[in-house]
Amino acid sequence: MTTNNQSENGLSFPLEDLPKKTNPYLRLNTICPYYTMFPLNFPFDVLKDAKLGDRILDPFCGRGTSNFAARLRGLSSVGLDASPIAWAVALAKFTNISxxxxxxxxxxxxxxxxxxxxxxxxxxxxxxxxxxxxxxxxxxxxxxxxxxxxxxxxxxxxxxxxxxxxxxxxxxxxxxxxxxxxxxxxxxxxxxxxxxxxxxxxxxxxxxxxxxxxxxxxLASLPPSVDGGVLKVDSREQIQNYSLGEFDWVITSPPYYNMNTYIPDQWIRNWFLGGEERVEYTSSEQLSHSTTNKFSYELAKVWKNVADVCNPNANLIIRFGSLPSSPYNPSELLQDSLEKAECGWEIKNIKSAGTSANGYRQSEQFKKNLGTATEEIDLHAVLR
Ligand SMILES: C[S@@+](CC[C@H](N)C(=O)[O-])C[C@H]1O[C@@H](n2cnc3c(N)ncnc32)[C@H](O)[C@@H]1O
Known part of the structure; x- marks a missing residue:
């Protein structure tokens, strides 16, 4: 890929090349399907406002969509996820191999x-x-x-x-x-x-x-390499212990409340990575889904942790929604979790991301629970 086609914000990737699904640079992103992944253009569009040298963090990185979007923009990024499957797949988004x-x-x-x-x-x-x-x-x-x-x-x-x-x-x-x-x-x-x-x-x-x-x-055609990596960690833990450096953008999508089957639904992939050769139903590293209040406290820990590794004025962008089987107001739950975090995330805006029927959203992919489509939201906060 040539890198002399500079876009307005100084990044090296020609933006108009991205949205076409057939673009061969995008294929590495589909190396392994992942439950409840968000579409690549979501983090890619968010990052149109990033500056050269900005660093990106996703504390619930899943298959590494935010990391791959950052790579397309020529930006360094780090992904964190408690699932070994997410970790192994997201790590591959950084590879440059024939x-x-x-x-x-x-x-x-x-x-x-x-x-x-x-x-x-x-x-x-x-x-x-x-x-x-x-x-x-x-x-x-x-x-x-x-x-x-x-x-x-x-x-x-x-x-x-x-x-x-x-x-x-x-x-x-x-x-x-x-x-x-x-x-x-x-x-x-x-x-x-x-x-x-x-x-x-x-x-x-x-x-x-x-x-x-x-x-x-x-892998026939890959975007240029960028720095970064993925850690298999529980994001409720203090992530500043990992010397990850400072970040300017946090782009993420936490599990929706009651979406707690990441490991059981991926049990063969989990076995391939060293897990049991049967379904493992419990994982203490995944967020707890006992009540919405407890869940909100757990999210708050993550927002506090990421604030500790962010530069002043860093942007936090969260896509969130609810499963049709466990309806609640995603906007209220998210605001509540940011208040509980008490660490300076100031909400700039919350806007609709459409309903689950509009795209590859968490609730849509959770086929077993399909019901009335629920609205998803994108929240933007800035660290003050
Ligand atoms: C909605 S998915 C993220 C999908 C991602 N945006 C993508 O495009 O693939 C939520 C992720 O949060 C992870 N997760 C749940 N609890 C976690 C925790 N305590 N720490 C880190 N990751 C966690 C799950 O393993 C899952 O991969």
């Missing part, structure tokens, strides 16, 4: 004579993956659990997370599993029943083939 190197690494791992030490057994695993595909998956899994610190390994791990499960395709294999949704993993009992009822057996799929296709699609 498809050839990823394919070569995958090939090296698969042809090694080391058999995986452990391959999960039982009805679910037998029906989800063909035995030879499962061995390939386990080889990659154990390699990465042992070591995953090169850019090629980080990108290959995220790419593999993205192909672990998804719909069966009659012509080209795009996913490694028997029939399953792409965005979340269905629960073992439900899946086994479904596959048996529909007579669906897992197809023998060559992992390297799928990786090759995906790598050439997602």
């Amino acid at each position: 498809p050839e190197e990823i394919v070569a690494l995958c090939h090296r791992i698969l042809v090694s004579n080391d058999e995986p030490e452990h391959v999960p057994e039982g009805d679910f695993w037998e029906l989800c993956y063909h035995p030879s595909t499962l061995i390939q998956i386990c080889k990659l899994r154990e390699t990465f659990l042992n070591e995953c610190d090169t850019e090629a390994a980080i990108a290959l791990r995220a790419l593999t997370l993205g192909i672990l499960h998804g719909p069966r395709n009659k012509t080209i294999d795009s996913y490694l599993s028997n029939q399953m949704p792409r965005t979340y993993a269905s629960k073992p009992n439900y899946s086994v029943k479904y596959w048996k009822e529909h007579g669906l057996l897992p197809k023998k799929i060559d992992l390297l083939d799928v990786v090759k296709r995906r790598a050439y699609y997602s």
